[in-house]
Amino acid sequence: MESEHRRVLIIGSGPAGYTAAIYMARAGLEPLMLAGLNFGGQLMITTDVENYPGYPEGVTGPLMMEEFQKQAERFGTEILFEDAVSVSFESRPFRVTTDKKAYTADAVVIATGASARWLGLESEERLVNNGVSACATCDGALFRNKPMAVVGGGDTALEEALFLTRFATKVTLVHRRGELRASKIMQNRAIENEKIDFEWYSEVDEVLGDEFVTGIRLKDTRDGTTREIDLEALFVAIGHQPNTSLFRGQLDMDDAGYLWVGAGSTYTSVQGVFASGDVADPTYRQAVTAAGTGCMAAIDAERWLAEQGIG
Secondary structure, eight states: OOEEEEEEEEEOOHHHHHHHHHHHHHTTOOOEEEOOTTTTGGGGGOSOBOSSTTOTTOBOHHHHHHHHHHHHHHTTOEEEOOOOOEEEOSSSSEEEEOSSOEEEEEEEEEOOOEEEOOOOOHHHHHTBTTTEESOHHHHGGGGTTSEEEEEOOSHHHHHHHHHHTTTOSEEEEEOSSSSOOSOHHHHHHHHHOTTEEEEOSEEEEEEEOSSSOOEEEEEETTTOOEEEEEOSEEEEOSOEEESOGGGTTTSOBOTTSOBOOOTTSOBOSSTTEEEOGGGGOSSOOOHHHHHHHHHHHHHHHHHHHHHTTOO
């Protein structure tokens, strides 16, 4: 397969990838970005972004990513909307292949992000951004003074539920078992919060509503009986899956699949390969933190290339 060499190649897009591209392009590194077929990351399914600095009136996720893309292209980033299908980080230059072409690169920045785990219901998919969300921090304030629900039983679910009590009239926590797997301190905080109710031994059988969420139908995991709850927002907090299958066996990662990076840096276990955004962040998963680590990755890569005499 025909190959083409670049000093820097970015795999993925979103706030991390585009920010890395902006910084590296302005440094004269002429980066190539493989943005992917599902470019823009999770913000492409986020209706309103109100917590990103510089947008006092808020902005839709797709529009924000369009503006990030234009800024990266303005400084000379070449963007291809193709998926990387294989990588080889065993020796330099590194090799990255799409369905159409192979590329070699002196440095690689990974910004493939993470994907929220969903319940797998047709009604859930249909109502995403119309009352169904996987990010309370992003969307909770949009449903101020409304009843809401959170699905899950871990620390993340309880953090989401506690956060939503700032806005909701009531938060119902739906859990398929009779006890939570969250840490004891988080359980105590949730149980002691008067705004949080618990639906034990329950799973969401259907999200109700035509254009917007109006409620959920719950199924009892013990006897299969169903009941309905009226609410206007459903937050799914059953975990995220980092998009790292492409790098298994080549880069170190934790048990959940998040890429390992050195403390205070974006260096992965392979010199010359850097990771930014949600692909290496199981904790914050915000657009602004992803953009920040995209900046870090660009600076780390630029300095590393200079040390190799390539910059």
